[in-house]
Amino acid sequence: MPSLYERDLKSLSRLSHLRFFPQAVIGGKGAYLTSDDGRRLLDFSASWGAASLGHSHPAVRDAVLRALSDQAGASHLSSANLPAVELAEKLLSIVPRRAAGRVWLGHSGSDANETVARVVVAATGRPRILAFKGAYHGGTTGSMAVSGHPVQQGVPKAQGLTLIPYPNPYRDGGDYTSADTALAELESLLAGPVPPNEVAALLLEPIQSDGGMVVPPENYFRRVEAICRQHGILIVSDEVKVGLGRSGRLHAFDHLGIEPDIVVFGKGLGGGLPVSAAVGPEAIMNHSPAFSFQTVHGNPVCAAAALAVLETIEREGLADRASEIGRHLMQELERLKQKHALIGDVRGRGLAIGVELVTDRASKSPARQETALAAYRAFELGLVLYYVGMSSNVLEFTPPLTLTKEEASAGVALLDQALTDVASGKIDRTALADFAGW
DSSP, X not given: OOOXXXXXHHHSOGGGOOOSSOOOEEEEEBTEEEETTSOEEEESSTTTTTOTTOBTOHHHHHHHHHHHHTOOOSOSSSSOOHHXXXXXXXXXXXXXXXXXXXEEEESSHHHHHHHHHHHHHHHHOOOEEEEETTOOOOSSHHHHTTOOOGGGTXXXXXXXXXXXXXXXXXXXXXXXXXXXXXXXXXXXXHHTTSOGGGEEEEEEOSSBXXXXXXXXXXXXXXXXXXXXXXXXXXXXEXXXXXXXXXXXXXXXXXXXXXXXXXXXXXGGGGBTBOOEEEEEOHHHHTSSTTSSOOTTTTOHHHHHHHHHHHHHHHHTTHHHHHHHHHHHHHHHHHHXXXXXXXXXXXXXXXXXXXXXXXXXXXXXEEOHHHHHHHHHHHHHHTEEOEEESTTSOEEEEOOOTTOOHHHHHHHHXXXXXXXXXHHTTOSOGGGGGGOOOO
């Protein structure tokens, strides 16, 4: 009888596969997934951060059951529904004053970012957008068009897009040098080929997640914000992966000391269900009716789940918890760095952490294959985590916000063994043949 993974390969399109190892699950609770072979897998990805409260969280389950027991339609396209309105009201109450205008609801960070990229140009009449090299804003045509990640090479970009450097302290000479160099390039562009009065918005990630979990230098974005305000350029904060408590604060942009005009939410907003939101000024978000919609946008079941997620984060103090457990996890990972020469850098905020692997700490040459092997071996040992980065050499940690200190330590112990096995050459490299990864 074929395994669940084999059945998947024979029935589901690979167009949407991003696979690192033969993971196949039949259930999950909290920070653990249940594999089809009965193993319990400690989940340090939480489905790329989407299962923000862990798997099968009672608050999400109960909200979904209530919404389904007396379902208020399936959409807010042509009818107001209570869960969608309540979610929008809650989102308006938690964003900065500048962004507290109207809420657009969608299915994913991709469709939300695409909508924002379209509407800022249409509403302002300015044809240009600034985004960062290494940025990943989604997988739809419009969101890929304003992204700068190398995995999307060959994808047509928006005609008015200009990509600017995201300062990387580890690779660009430290905090001050990386910030000054990136800022100088931005100022040079605005003084020359990119007239600032033609720029509608700057799209930023408070932590550049898929670009390698890069934490920007302190004060860099304050300086960027000052430039944007000078020229009337809107600031869009993509909080899809690193927002809503994950960074140790409710919003990841809170660490930057800035106030964005538009905030985009996704992934963890639904606690595992498909829902996203873009929150911004009324003049932008009410630009035109029927500007960006799909039939089940504002789905009341997904909206109810999202509202439960927000209320749970607030009620259980999960942002503070992410800060506390994240500090412990970082300390444990720094301890591993002293033991394993493969680890070049450990960085992050809260429970958004990256561990960059290198073949040599002096040259910082990316350990691409070793990273893939480490993720594969960790899975064999019972730990789920994936890798990201411009060179696919950064192990990414986005576990549930409900992760315990004991679970964090258990996961690090499994990673310790995986790195030991990789360094000693115990892992068969041909195991990666069927897994393209990131």
